[in-house]
Amino acid sequence: MTTEDLSSLRADVVSALSLPPMDFLGELSASSLRAMFNRIAPAELRIGGSAVLRVRLGSRQPLSREISQVTDAFSAAVASIGHEIRRQATGQSESVRPINASDYRKTPVFVQASGGNLIVMRPDPPELLEPLAQNTPSTSERAISRLANLLPESRDLDEHLVVRNAVGAARADRYALDRIAKVARITGGVAVEWETSSERAEGFVSVGQANELVKVLSEVELTKEVIEVHGHLDGARVKRRAFWLERQNADDIDGVVDEDVMPAVLANLDSDVTARILRTISKTKSGKASRPSHRLIGLTRVTNLP
Incomplete structure (x- = not known):
């Protein structure tokens, strides 16, 4: 047309x-x-x-x-x-x-x-x-x-x-x-x-x-800490604000991305990075703790992983 x-x-x-x-x-x-x-x-x-x-x-x-x-x-x-x-x-x-x-x-x-x-x-x-x-x-x-x-x-x-x-x-x-x-x-x-x-x-x-x-x-109590991890930024989903980070000799990490960090994620896909991650663990009133959830709050590219 x-x-x-x-x-x-x-x-x-x-x-x-x-x-x-x-x-x-x-x-x-x-x-x-x-x-x-x-x-x-x-x-x-x-x-x-x-x-x-x-x-x-x-x-x-x-x-x-x-x-x-x-x-x-x-x-x-x-x-x-x-x-x-x-x-x-x-x-x-x-x-x-x-x-x-x-x-x-x-x-x-x-x-x-x-x-x-x-x-x-x-x-x-x-x-x-x-x-x-x-x-x-x-x-x-x-x-x-x-x-x-x-x-x-x-x-x-x-x-x-x-x-x-x-x-x-x-x-x-x-x-x-x-x-x-x-x-x-x-x-x-x-x-x-x-x-x-x-x-x-x-x-x-x-x-x-x-x-x-x-x-x-x-009904949860949240325990939060900021951790710094090194790994390979393997993938991301923009709309869902999700990321996947591969690590050597450790479990891979996935989670959500702060909206203002997404441009850095897109610029560093398939690269080795140092990531600042907010790790959160929830605990119910009965004392049952959840698996950690992760939120990417900062990101920088590195030449060689430590």
């Missing part, structure tokens, strides 16, 4: 999107139409306002109060992660304060429509139907993307692995996971689909995963 054809098609799509939707299905159809066009269009022709978060609850029809609890939980989770993103950007130490009205205001997410067991949410107020001026996501978009990628990739993902990843996450991320897990328990699970003009991510929380997350995030 030529650029002229795409421009003509864009005009038709914008015309269709300019009509006010009559109901929830109209909202959903408009969202799908915009997303489909943006998948085939070059960056300069994509239609703004395409970022959408779809939250599907358990198979039964949720109650009105449950829908309210879900939207409150997602707003709080996004606000918490948004605060962490801004903290990392300014180099401040990890915050221990609870989120407040300012966090909600700086990282807004709005319910666009809901029907059945589906809730459609958007970051920031809906944008005008103009070509995207730049491909820089807002803090709300970055926070929702991070949340979607924090959630388990599958309902069948081993619960012990889900818990280990959660314990090793930043404080703001753990709070976000706890809020989502608590509503997943009462709604029969949660499935999240995040889609923008350039990204698509999915996350899930089953009832079993939610029960384990709530238990470990609310």
Whole structure:
């Protein structure tokens, strides 16, 4: 399809999107139409306002109060992660304060429509139907993307692995996971689909995963220490912020990566490195300790391993 054809098609799509939707299905159809066009269009022709978060609850029809609890939980989770993103950007130490009205205001997410067991949410107020001026996501978009990628990739993902990843996450991320897990328990699970003009991510929380997350995030004592290890940076996953470090004569290490460290990870893939890692061990009130979880907080390349 030529650029002229795409421009003509864009005009038709914008015309269709300019009509006010009559109901929830109209909202959903408009969202799908915009997303489909943006998948085939070059960056300069994509239609703004395409970022959408779809939250599907358990198979039964949720109650009105449950829908309210879900939207409150997602707003709080996004606000918490948004605060962490801004903290990392300014180099401040990890915050221990609870989120407040300012966090909600700086990282807004709005319910666009809901029907059945589906809730459609958007970051920031809906944008005008103009070509995207730049491909820089807002803090709300970055926070929702991070949340979607924090959630388990599958309902069948081993619960012990889900818990280990959660314990090793930043404080703001753990709070976000706890809020989502608590509503997943009462709604029969949660499935999240995040889609923008350039990204698509999915996350899930089953009832079993939610029960384990709530238990470990609310009833544990965390022991943390920063360790320095040497090894070969074998791989990473950008969206999931995961890393794998091979070590000679020792167990390999894997875990999550601080967002501001990811550029260094990408620049040093398949290289020998010295890594600063925050190792966390959780202990329940009954005294049961978990396997260590690891969070990469610093990285430098080395010429020869010690």
